[in-house]
Amino acid sequence: MRNKKPALIAITLFTSVILAGFAIVGDPDIPRLWDLQKYKSGYMPLADRSVDIQQISEELYYKIPERVGYKTYPFYLPGREPKGYYAWLLGQQPEIVFNISNIKSEADWVKAGEMIYELPMVTQSFMDSAGDMKTLQQWGDLLRSIHAPVAKDGIIPFLQLVVTQKGKISLGLFACAECHNRVMPDSSVLKGGQGNFPFDHWWGKTIKNNIEQYNLNDSSARDYQIGIFRYLYSAAWVRNEDQAFMEKPEPSKAISIFMATVPGVMHRHGSSLGAPTAIPDLFNLQERKYLDHTGAALNRDISDMMRYEAQNQEMEHTNSYGGFKPDPRPDSIILQSYTRFSDAQAYALAKYLYSLKPLANPDKGPRELVARGRIIFEQEECSDCHTPPFYSDNRLTPAAGFTQDKAGKDTFDLCVNTDPKLALYSRRGTGYYKVPSLIGVWNRSALLHGGYVTTLEELFNPARLKNDFMPSGFNPNIDKPFAVKGHNFGLSLDAEDKKALMAFLRSL
Ligand code: HEC
Ligand code: HEC
Structure with missing residues (x-):
């Protein structure tokens, strides 16, 4: 009996250390992101009221692997990188920089959120120790051909490099920064401005290049596009000419529609081919009651913003629209193909977004x-x-x-x-x-x-x-x-x- 006491004290001590640690590192105010009730009340109904939007279950969402908060490195317009940059990068160890235990203050949350803003949604293999420079060359040609704006020192602030393993460099795509960074006339970067990466030109050319590279004949090219369109832009319950076109696309015309955009407007997932969305700036977000041009999402509090982030970093494809699923694959494949924000990552990102303030016009006129x-x-x-x-x-x-x-x-x-x-x-x-x-x-x-x-x-x-x-x-x-x-x-x-x-x- 006697012996139990010290053990009990030890346990109590240990627990209180953990709890104390938790009180410092964790924020008891982090709302739960995936909350179906809140999704229901926080999204506007569709124009066709008979079509109900249903998100995947909380259980499934939280089983999806969390995104890893890797350190990101600048991506330079190929040819403009500092001498020896890639050799140096190939020598770097992977580093995880989003770490909740380093977050102690409001300012830390905002800073951590900025990292998430730069964190790619997906990465693709770019270079390994063998040092194959072909991809680098291809990206250089592509970015030059679409006149992607270049920031100071040759940096392309829309894309990032990530080291997920020593000796292996990946190129990161679809970070918030890809669409919400604006390169200003003096080559500075305005984060949260109306993004000016010519996204749809890149997208249109990428689809075109893939069709050429894989030598797809007309009917395969069509099937390839039908797959992309379903995932990104189809609304199966709608009967109009654009939706009909996406079911039977004419491949070169579809590419011309992407090319008919200008920087600042793009086909966001959930828009329809031929009806793209201008990229909004992200300033004074807390003042906005509705998000998106169509007011699709409410912005009642920070947890709504977190849910918006998750929807717009690929989870939207897993929704059901009155039974129509943009991504119809079974749960087992969803679990392998998606990553999700942790509640803390989404919270930090929302804190960062809410901190963004507009830039005053330096030239206000008489x-x-x-x-x-x-x-x-x-x-x-x-x-x-x-x-x-x-x-x-x-x-x-x-x-x-x-x-x-x-x-x-x-x-x-x-x-x-x-x-x-x-x-x-x-x-x-x-x-x-x-x-x-x-x-x-x-x-x-x-x-x-x-x-x-x-x-x-x-x-x-x-x-x-x-x-x-x-x-x-x-x-x-x-x-x-x-x-x-x-x-x-x-x-x-x-x-x-x-x-x-x-x-x-x-x-x-
Ligand atoms: C591929 C381009 C792209 C990426 C990546 C992207 N966005 Fe957006 N974002 C857009 C476009 C386009 C809209 C306008 C959508 C609409 O009006 O329906 C938008 C709208 C928004 C809005 C709504 C603002 C308003 O007032 O309507 C917020 C907030 C936002 N994005 C935050 C983010 C965050 C945070 C990320 C990263 C997690 C992100 N976006 C990633 C293109 C992008
Ligand atoms: C009845 C309400 C209403 C009135 C009155 C109105 N606007 Fe608008 N304004 C809107 C709406 C709604 C939009 C967005 C329309 C869209 O996106 O299709 C808009 C868009 C704009 C835009 C484009 C902003 C952007 O970022 O795309 C500008 C600029 C603008 N309005 C200025 C004005 C000025 C100046 C006046 C008066 C001469 C005015 N508006 C009167 C409702 C109004």
Whole structure:
């Protein structure tokens, strides 16, 4: 009996050390990410209300292997890397840098979140000790051919290198940074700006190169594309021409649609081929009630942001849309093919995202002009929707043709009549478009949900409404004219007033 006491004390001591350790390292406030109830209440219903979105079970999600928080290294435009860079990298040991036990303060969370922002979703083998330089050459050719913006010192800030094993370098793809980094005119990198990697040009060329490299005949090329389209863009319950095209694609036309985008607008998974999404900036996120152009996801608290991150780092493909699964493979294959964020990784990332603040325009324009523009902004009633100080009232406007049900909470009756395809005919389609914030609009070059226009001048040019208009942004008609319809506000102002209005917008 006597002997038990010290043992008990030892155990108690040991437990309290663990608990104390836990209190320091763990954050008891980390919400559980995969929560089906919260998904249900935190996602808007689809335009077709008969189609229900269902996420995979919590049990399955938490069985998926966690993403490993490897250290990432800069990827240089091939030929611009420092001398001996790859030889040095081949000598590096793998290093895991996301480590929850190093997180002690709010600032640490944000810093850890920034690492996750840079962490690739997938990696592909790039180089091993044998030092085969072929892939390097191919990437160099590809990136040059799509005019990928290059940051200071030759860095391509959209892609990363990872060492997962000594003597083996992998190239990382689909990190948040790939689409949400913006290379500025002075070659600096703005994280969370409207990304300007020409993603769809890269994607279109990659598909084209694969068809050529594997010598696919027309019918195999078609099958290859059908597989990609199902996974990324199909909404099987929708009957419209774009969805029909994806079931029977014409391979070269499909590639031309990707090539008809401009940096800043791309076919995100869940959009539909021919109805891409402009990349939003990620500033003042905490002020946004809805995420995505269609307001698909609510942003009620940090746990909603975590669920959004998981959905948009591949888990969306595992959803069921009224029985249609973009990735129809069985659970056993899902477990082998996906990685997931840990709750802590997603939490850190959300903390980082919430910390991002917009960059002020360094060139605000003449003060008097801006002041006059502000008056015009009020006179034209822009502020009814783009309400200061956030320059969005966080409401949703029904897309053209959407018959609104009265259940909608923050919805307008007023339709701005832009192209309704994304809102009506896609997996992201809620029937609505949200009123975007205008803060930071000076630094965007793909405007409206589909990035059809690239400048404010073009947005406020009434000629864009006509059928002979050639937009400078995404053109769904590829090389034929396309009328950029809708959002008719401010179009009839005279030239001076327009100039003032734009100067004001660029000051936000
Ligand atoms: C392949 C490109 C790509 C990658 C990778 C990517 N995003 Fe996005 N992101 C987009 C596009 C395009 C949209 C617009 C989608 C829409 O409107 O439906 C978007 C929208 C968002 C939004 C919604 C903002 C708003 O106000 O509507 C957030 C938040 C976001 N992304 C965060 C992330 C995070 C965090 C990661 C990494 C885990 C990430 N994204 C990875 C392209 C990407
Ligand atoms: C009835 C509400 C409403 C009014 C009034 C309104 N807008 Fe908008 N605005 C929207 C919506 C909704 C969008 C997004 C439409 C889309 O993506 O299809 C938008 C988009 C924009 C954009 C593009 C932003 C981006 O990043 O893509 C700008 C710029 C803009 N509005 C400025 C103005 C100005 C200036 C006025 C007044 C002359 C005005 N708006 C009046 C609802 C409104």
